Amino acid sequence: MSTVASSSPSARRWDELQHTLQQGPCVDAVWADDTYLAKDLAHDPRWPQWSPRVAAQGAGSVLAIRLASPDETLGALNMYADRANAFTADDVDLALIYASHAADAMSTAKLLTxxxxxxxxxxxxxxxxxxxxxxxxxxxxxxxxxxxxxxxxxxxxxxxxxxxxxxxxxxxxxxxxxxxxxxxxxxxxxxxxxxxxxxxxx
Amino acid sequence: MSSDQHSSAAFFAAVSKDLMQPGEAGLTFDLVAKEAIEVVPACDHCAFSLRTR
Incomplete structure (x- = not known):
């Protein structure tokens, strides 16, 4: 996997660290379940190498969602919040709907390209x-x-x-x-x- | 359909239209990462990682 877009250098760095360590919600969203929410990265035991390092750099919570077309898995969209427990149920719903539209747009753009x-x-x-x-x-x-x-x-x-x-x-x-x-x-x-x-x- | 549902549908129709606008892979990836922050209130940063194999 490779990080191809980011809204900030921090987000890119946190994603790339997952690829280097081969662990994290982005990696799991592509290869395991569709969606991962880590409410408090400083105290999340699922990714023992990755979570403490990004928490120390200012990441409070993360929501990772697999993006897929009907034919293939495109990758994962990773949303980071600066504070812990930032993502509410409404945020997760909005993110899931957004991810669905994003996957359609990406799939179409890839085809056109x-x-x-x-x-x-x-x-x-x-x-x-x-x-x-x-x-x-x-x-x-x-x-x-x-x-x-x-x-x-x-x-x-x-x-x-x-x-x-x-x-x-x-x-x-x-x-x-x-x-x-x-x-x-x-x-x-x-x-x-x-x-x-x-x-x-x- | 309630007015809330109507406004949500209209909102995401506009989002979808925006995301379809570039029609080129690299530009679309960038837009998806940037617009996520506008759409999801809790999101401060966003990145997209592409599956390469």
Missing amino acids: GLRIAVKSRHHIGIAQGILMLRYDLSQEQAFDTLRRYSSQTNIKIRDLAELVIETRGLPDLEILERGDPTRDHDADLPDSSAQESTSTG
Whole structure:
């Protein structure tokens, strides 16, 4: 788990300490029960390493709630109060309703972000295909097959390889890629045997 | 539905609309952590931890 957002440096620090120690209400809210309320952190025995340390830093109580979509557990929302016994039954109800709305918003945002990345990647792959088609006189399918083979041989994601092709206007040399230096003159490059093989299957 | 229930529903409809506004993961995470303090009176600090595996 990793802390990706916080309203204050203290909240981030208290969350991150749970990940370091592998104990605390946030960790348990994700892996055990859905909701944990610690009314008085200075006297809560459930997380013996974490609670005293955050209590000494000013955390009085905490409410941790699992956030989940229908498909997956997203993480945990951790609400801290400066004083002990701060969270009333009404606070807990409000927090649970809020968490439900937050999970919906996060799930939607994650999906939208993923779709944007996918659309952008597909666009770059299309440009890279066009470059390979022109440069090596390949069909659309052969150009994609070449990208796929290079990606497989070099263990570089196809979207990253497409960006390299766009940047260098050709197929990066496999040896150069292995050395981690994709910049070189590609004027003399020809499609390698994998591209030639793809011609026969295209 | 009572007027209290009506106002609660309207309140959370507005909260939900706010949270949907960014439409991008990082910005939404930030907003969720910040707005929790406005919504839950006892909450002084809030953090969100993402499950990564």
